[in-house]
Amino acid sequence: PEPTGADDKRIAIEARGIVKAFGQGPSALRALDNVSVSIRENEFFTLLGPSGCGKTTLLRLIAGFEYPTEGAILLHGDDIAGLPPFKRPINTVFQSYALFPHLTVWENVAFGLQMLGKSKADIEARVAVMLKLVHMEELAQRRTDQISGGQAQRVALARALAPSPKVLLLDEPLSALDYKLRKEMQIELKRMQNETGITFVFVTHDQEEALTMSDRIAVMSRGKVLQVGSPWDIYDKPADRFVADFIGETNFLKASVVSIENGVARVMLASGTEIVATIAEGFQPRDSVTVVVRPEHARAVQQGGQLSGSIENVVYFGTDTHIHIKLDSGELFTVRQQNSRTQSCGFKVGDRAGVEIAPDAAQVLRD
Ligand code: ATP
Numbered sequence: 001p002e003p004t005g006a007d008d009k010r011i012a013i014e015a016r017g018i019v020k021a022f023g024q025g026p027s028a029l030r031a032l033d034n035v036s037v038s039i040r041e042n043e044f045f046t047l048l049g050p051s052g053c054g055k056t057t058l059l060r061l062i063a064g065f066e067y068p069t070e071g072a073i074l075l076h077g078d079d080i081a082g083l084p085p086f087k088r089p090i091n092t093v094f095q096s097y098a099l100f101p102h103l104t105v106w107e108n109v110a111f112g113l114q115m116l117g118k119s120k121a122d123i124e125a126r127v128a129v130m131l132k133l134v135h136m137e138e139l140a141q142r143r144t145d146q147i148s149g150g151q152a153q154r155v156a157l158a159r160a161l162a163p164s165p166k167v168l169l170l171d172e173p174l175s176a177l178d179y180k181l182r183k184e185m186q187i188e189l190k191r192m193q194n195e196t197g198i199t200f201v202f203v204t205h206d207q208e209e210a211l212t213m214s215d216r217i218a219v220m221s222r223g224k225v226l227q228v229g230s231p232w233d234i235y236d237k238p239a240d241r242f243v244a245d246f247i248g249e250t251n252f253l254k255a256s257v258v259s260i261e262n263g264v265a266r267v268m269l270a271s272g273t274e275i276v277a278t279i280a281e282g283f284q285p286r287d288s289v290t291v292v293v294r295p296e297h298a299r300a301v302q303q304g305g306q307l308s309g310s311i312e313n314v315v316y317f318g319t320d321t322h323i324h325i326k327l328d329s330g331e332l333f334t335v336r337q338q339n340s341r342t343q344s345c346g347f348k349v350g351d352r353a354g355v356e357i358a359p360d361a362a363q364v365l366r367d
Pocket of ligand 1: 029030031049050051052053056057058205
């Protein structure tokens with residue numbers, strides 16, 4: 001359906017039919033190839049994809065550092081092509097933070113407010129609120145070349161949030177941090193987004209980070225948006241093979257469609273076994289397809305199961321065990337099962353095993 005006026009108000013940023021080409025003629029590179037996304041107000045929205053897929057380019061277009069070759073960027077329904085970056089109610093946190101090293105934490109956070117010509121009293125009050133939000137009150141007078149990476153990250157955020165932008169763009173802001181700090185900052189960032197109600201557009205190539213932080217995710221590849229949805233949608237109902245493969249681990253099985261009824265297909269696997277799998281519209285009987293099954297939706301069994309093969313490897317992870325099975329069809333299949341406190345999974349390399357796929361776990365995708 002066509003968007004109504006009421007819905008438009010809830011859209012903070014809309015990219016409409018964006019093409020961004022670098023260079024001219026046949027050698028031009030299409031960094032973005034007809035991208036359309038709508039980012040809602042108060043949303044934690046993530047652009048996720050491998051290096052070079054166009055995430056940063058899209059962010060730079062929204063910020064106004066680049067202009068689209070075709071298409072438009074709308075802010076609350078208005079085309080903002082004519083607005084230079086500093087006039088857009090949009091701020092950016094860069095991967096490098098770009099703090100002023102010779103200024104204190106306090107001065108860094110106050111900087112944007114001073115540029116806007118705010119009164120001294122307003123600045124004092126606002127900086128105090130921001131430093132509290134990022135838990136940096138105690139280091140307010142420290143120079144920013146004398147703080148840690150995680151602290152610098154928080155100062156950069158406070159500085160970007162201080163002028164109350166409508167939208168905050170974040171380009172891989174956590175990539176410089178070590179694993180543990182990154183995990184902490186993921187939760188902190190989510191909290192700050194909740195508390196401020198500002199729309200966050202977050203860029204990452206880390207699928208786990210995207211899943212844990214986002215309200216919605218746009219998965220990108222080679223200048224295109226392949227799927228937009230909640231973390232659950234993206235993980236559980238991947239639109240295609242690329243998304244299924246990029247988001248978490250997945251098993252791929254070759255198959256052909258036998259019959260389709262009410263969104264459920266019977267498919268024949270390479271081994272000749274028939275299984276049921278959910279299927280989207282647009283498939284026909286006899287289509288060659290790929291069936292995907294998440295490793296945690298299958299388990300290895302001594303007897304029975306829809307698939308059979310022999311154990312290639314058993315990898316213990318503390319909370320769970322990953323069992324790699326070479327199926328009789330020659331395909332590799334991984335199951336991931338929770339560990340019991342009292343016994344091991346009971347399989348060793350070379351054992352014969354069956355694979356039991358959970359009901360509704362198999363999904364048909366285009367080959
Ligand atoms: P990364 O995660 O590595 O930052 P990305 O998804 O953000 O990657 P972009 O930086 O948007 O990707 O780049 C998309 C494509 O456009 C890449 O192939 C890149 O080389 C190209 N590109 C980006 N900026 C320019 C430019 N100014 N001139 C020419 N090509 C560019």
